[in-house]
Amino acid sequence: MKRRFLLGLILTSMLGSILVGVGQAEGQTSGEPKKRPRYSIRAKYDDRTAKVTGDLSVKVPVTGEPMTRLYFHLYPNAFANWKWGKESKPEQPGYLKVKNIKADGAKVVQRVKETLMEVRLPEPVQPGHSVQVKMDYELKLPKGGTRLNQFKNTAFLAQWYPMLAVKDKEGWHTDPYTTTGDPFYSRISDFEVTFEVPEGYRLITTAGDYRDPVMKPVTLRQDRVRDFAAVISKDYEPVEGKAGEIQVNLWYLKGMEDVAQELHDAAVSGMEFFSKHFGPYPYNEVDVVLGETGYGIAGMEYPGLVTSVDKIPTRKGERPAVNVVAHELAHQWWYAVVGNNQVKEPWLDEGLTTFSEFLFMQEKMGEDERGLLVKAAERTDQIHKEKGITSVEPLYKYSDPIYGMMVYTRPAAMMWALMDELGKDKVMKLLSTYYSCYRFRTATTSDFIRVANEVAGKDLQPFFDRWLYFKPDPKSEKQKRAS
Ligand SMILES: [Zn+2]
Numbered sequence: 001m002k003r004r005f006l007l008g009l010i011l012t013s014m015l016g017s018i019l020v021g022v023g024q025a026e027g028q029t030s031g032e033p034k035k036r037p038r039y040s041i042r043a044k045y046d047d048r049t050a051k052v053t054g055d056l057s058v059k060v061p062v063t064g065e066p067m068t069r070l071y072f073h074l075y076p077n078a079f080a081n082w083k084w085g086k087e088s089k090p091e092q093p094g095y096l097k098v099k100n101i102k103a104d105g106a107k108v109v110q111r112v113k114e115t116l117m118e119v120r121l122p123e124p125v126q127p128g129h130s131v132q133v134k135m136d137y138e139l140k141l142p143k144g145g146t147r148l149n150q151f152k153n154t155a156f157l158a159q160w161y162p163m164l165a166v167k168d169k170e171g172w173h174t175d176p177y178t179t180t181g182d183p184f185y186s187r188i189s190d191f192e193v194t195f196e197v198p199e200g201y202r203l204i205t206t207a208g209d210y211r212d213p214v215m216k217p218v219t220l221r222q223d224r225v226r227d228f229a230a231v232i233s234k235d236y237e238p239v240e241g242k243a244g245e246i247q248v249n250l251w252y253l254k255g256m257e258d259v260a261q262e263l264h265d266a267a268v269s270g271m272e273f274f275s276k277h278f279g280p281y282p283y284n285e286v287d288v289v290l291g292e293t294g295y296g297i298a299g300m301e302y303p304g305l306v307t308s309v310d311k312i313p314t315r316k317g318e319r320p321a322v323n324v325v326a327h328e329l330a331h332q333w334w335y336a337v338v339g340n341n342q343v344k345e346p347w348l349d350e351g352l353t354t355f356s357e358f359l360f361m362q363e364k365m366g367e368d369e370r371g372l373l374v375k376a377a378e379r380t381d382q383i384h385k386e387k388g389i390t391s392v393e394p395l396y397k398y399s400d401p402i403y404g405m406m407v408y409t410r411p412a413a414m415m416w417a418l419m420d421e422l423g424k425d426k427v428m429k430l431l432s433t434y435y436s437c438y439r440f441r442t443a444t445t446s447d448f449i450r451v452a453n454e455v456a457g458k459d460l461q462p463f464f465d466r467w468l469y470f471k472p473d474p475k476s477e478k479q480k481r482a483s
Contacts, residue, residue, distance in 0.1 A: 001182050001350075002299040002308070002327045003404050032440040035061035035130070036224070037164055037189040043157075044196040045232050050092075050150045052139040056161055058189075059132045064169075066124035070133060071165035071172050072117040074098065075184070078177040079142040088179055088295035090149075094142030098162055101135040108133075115177045117162065137162060146179070146294030153201075153234035156293065158302065159184060159227070166341075168442070175343040180403050181350075181395035182300075185341050188440045190223040197232050204231040204251055204287050206304040211238060222304065224282065224440055226339055229302035231289050239264040243271035247285040256290050256310040259320040263288065263310070266322040266365075270329045273360050277428050278333045279435040286332065288325055296400075299324040301331030323361050330356035338435055339442040346395045346403075347468070348445060351411025352431070358412055373413035380410040384470040391468045392445055414467035421463065422456055430455040 042054035060070065076096035082089045101110050103121050111118045125131045139160055141150040147158035166173045166187050177183050195203055196217040203210040206229050207222035213234075222228065236251040239260050248271055250264035267288045275281050283304050290310045293300045298321065299308035306328035311318040330353045334340075340348040361367045383402055384390065391406045391414075398406060419427045434443065434451045445468070452460050465471040 002324045004298050039191045041193045050141040055136045057134040061130045062125045068124045070119045072162040075159040077115045084179040090142035091144035094140045097138045098135050155232040157230040181346050182342050186226045191228045192221045194219040200234045225303035229305045243268045250288045252290045262320045270326045279432050299328040301328045303336040326360045327357040338438040347391045347407045347411045350408045354408040354412035355415035376409035377413040
């Protein structure tokens with residue numbers, strides 16, 4: 001995600017003044033998991049009732065220990081009884097109801113509590129086998145919802161189906177929804193989604209798109225993605241092009257014509273830049289969908305599909321949201337392909353993504369934001385002194401304004417400092433090595449540090465301790481004592 005208040009921070013610094021406001025690998029030790037959950041979803045959209053109805057089947061491979069229960073996230077239920085700030089409260093609520101759940105054909109007991117559903121299996125499923133869970137669902141889209149939303153002639157389907165929770169060595173991850181950060185954690189799966197939409201609607205998805213109105217049910221398939229997002233719309237128009245072999249589509253609404261081409265050029269340039277430095281993008285296509293995605297959010301990432309506002313405000317007026325598009329596209333590398341537990345260690349994708357965005361803005365757009373990062377590092381030192389909080393904490397620990405500084409900006413500053421220490425080539429080598437090692441897997445902070453040590457050929461633990469955990473540098477402590 002890209003946060004709106006960070007935009008203010010960046011822009012102010014560009015104008016010359018300062019604004020200082022306010023894992024576990026998936027049960028595997030090496031290589032990509034061979035067996036992935038396999039979803040098959042049918043989704044019928046009714047624009048008049050703002051409902052999506054259908055059924056979902058997911059085949060879940062069992063590894064480790066016998067499986068006695070499963071958990072699913074029903075994130076749309078966050079919009080049923082809004083518990084968070086008034087400013088982000090949807091105008092009309094939404095929900096996700098599930099019924100007729102079966103496991104391998106047998107009825108099961110389920111328990112739903114807000115955004116979490118527990119499914120108890122009639123009998124344990126042994127490792128090496130799999131269990132097929134089927135259910136019917138009814139999704140009501142909130143109006144004015146964050147990420148998940150119905151807006152004029154468009155439905156944004158984000159975290160919209162019963163999403164299988166992650167089970168790893170730590171057990172099941174059943175963390176609840178919250179409005180700070182992206183409270184989602186999922187693992188690589190295969191998807192087959194059949195959409196049926198009213199007359200005149202087009203489809204933009206994690207898999208392929210339908211540029212012309214969809215007349216009959218259509219089935220889309222995408223293997224090896226963490227999530228499946230879709231935008232069903234009558235209104236979006238595409239700008240199309242290629243970044244090497246990758247199809248790059250930018251979708252805009254009426255009134256955004258003046259920035260569509262420039263943002264498409266930036267998207268192509270970004271995909272080329274990140275592919276060159278970090279490693280190949282593994283999917284055929286990527287979509288950038290312009291428009292609002294919720295309160296406080298400038299953009300959001302999903303596999304193969306990102307959203308971004310079209311323009312960002314500056315004191316000299318609005319300008320195209322090039323850095324937001326770059327940020328969200330960099331998340332394809334840090335979130336979509338290399339996963340991390342975004343609830344437990346949100347810095348790992350947001351920090352690397354913010355660094356990638358800054359690098360792109362400097363090298364491709366000629367905007368040097370180094371000064372901002374230095375200031376952010378100083379400010380976060382002060383925040384740590386006052387509150388004791390570090391950059392490696394679960395997202396529930398951060399208040400909203402501190403979250404951006406600690407989780408986005410300080411780790412980006414850290415990566416820049418690492419370039420001073422090792423040189424740019426070594427840092428690019430670190431990122432490309434990390435990418436190729438953890439492609440389609442879930443990495444942790446210690447995985448990242450291990451790769452960094454290997455690539456650097458020296459122990460960088462004190463460096464990361466200082467930057468991420470605010471531990472004093474043993475070398476400088478020694479010097480202090482000597483003097
Ligand atoms: Zn982000």
